[in-house]
Amino acid sequence: MFDIASGFDGAAGTRETLSLVAGELPTGEPYLIPVMVINGSTGGPTLLVHTGMHGDEVLGAEVVRAVWLGLGPDDIRGRLIMVPSSNLPAMATRTRTNLSEIYPGPHDLNRVFPGDAAGSLSERVARIITDQLLAVSDYCLDIHTPSVGGEWMPYASAPAPGSVDADYGQRSHAFARAFGTTLVYAGDLFAGTIQDTARTLGKVVTTVEFGEANRFDPALMEWGVQGVRNLLIHLGMTEGSLVAPDAVRTFSRLHRLRADRGGFLRVAVRPGDDVIAGQRLASVGNVLGAELEVITAPESGRVVRVNNNALAGTGDLVVYLGADS
Ligand SMILES: [Zn+2]
Incomplete structure (x- = not known):
């Protein structure tokens, strides 16, 4: 169930935005996790699109913005939950991590999942995302770019062969491929990622990497928007035809x-x-x-x-x- 206690309404046929409060920064300002929700007019699965875990990886926020502007409740079956940036303090300093955290931080937010409600600020952020957003979703897409100075060949990730049961593995690979990359990585994960936690919870999940840090590339942004649309089409949440490459290398x-x-x-x-x-x-x-x-x-x-x-x-x-x- 959608967690109404978090402050969401969840009524069919509506859009809503909300900022979850994870704690306070040393300045006393709240640590906010902005969330954008499109509640489809008809029922269906829930897809969580999460991005901005690393503050210098901003391209995903631009993808989320374009998806938000391009889709309405009547276009969606089910629910689309989007987090444009879960690490605004790091985004403000154009860095990977929230530099206001002191020893033993700053933590890499994507290494502390599923989080800890009584832990460091990053661990509390992870816990809120896990409990209030991931737990109510059926599918999860986590968008990243490289950190400063790196450049990726776009790829999507899926479970390593034999690491999960066959049905979950098949659905996960199909989900990853639907995004539209020509490369799929089916190998070991870092511990403590949202992807790791999503798999533990039985959610079908993929992480995609594309673009460059601290940079909006309009063509790649459009490509990312099509990737999200592809997933919605793949899941039967919206109408359209997949735009995906014929040849995919794993x-x-x-x-x-x-x-x-x-x-x-x-x-x-x-x-x-x-x-x-x-x-x-x-x-x-x-x-x-x-x-x-x-x-x-x-x-x-x-x-x-x-x-x-x-x-x-x-x-x-x-x-x-x-x-x-
Ligand atoms: Zn990242």
Whole structure:
């Protein structure tokens, strides 16, 4: 049931906005979680579209805005719940995390799910999202972009083969593919993500990654809007035809390749490039022009993410390489 106690009305055929209060910042200002709801005129499933977990990943908020402006209650069966940004304090500082949190924070909000009502502020935010939004939803889409300096090949995630029961796995893969990416990652998750919690609760969920931090790309925004529409069509929540690629590549391993040395970073590949084992992906050089390190592909696969920063230090992520199962 939709949680009326949270302050939502939930009446069929209406739209409503509300800000959930998760606590207070050191300034005394409330930590607000803005929520936009389209209550369809007729019954159907509930889809939660969540974005802005990381404050510098703002493209999803623009996708949510366009979906909100483009759809009304008469266009929807069921309920569409959207969170344009669940980390406004981090958005204000254009950073991934809420910098006002002190030790042992700042926490990565997408590593503390399902949250803790008596924990840190981030844990309380996660708990509210889990209990008041995720728990009342049947499906969940979580939209991300890379952090500053990173660039993704758009992909959607789905459970690793054998990690979930067959029916749930099939429905999850179909949901992920419906968004419209040409890549689907079916591999291990970080612990503490909203996706992790959604799966535990039996919700069909996908996380999509596209775009760049702190930047609105109009074409990618439109593409993301179509992705949300695709999911609504896939779930029978709205009318229309899916706009999705014919060929989708699934990878089950994601190599997060890091620099060992520090200096100027030169990346030799682009997101979406297919590479072979041993191929040069990037190098690190010093200020005198010497090449200190070459980072190569551990196996054949497709470049999923690159680091566009001109500088790298030891341990910095340089290239993500997706490999087939
Ligand atoms: Zn993110």
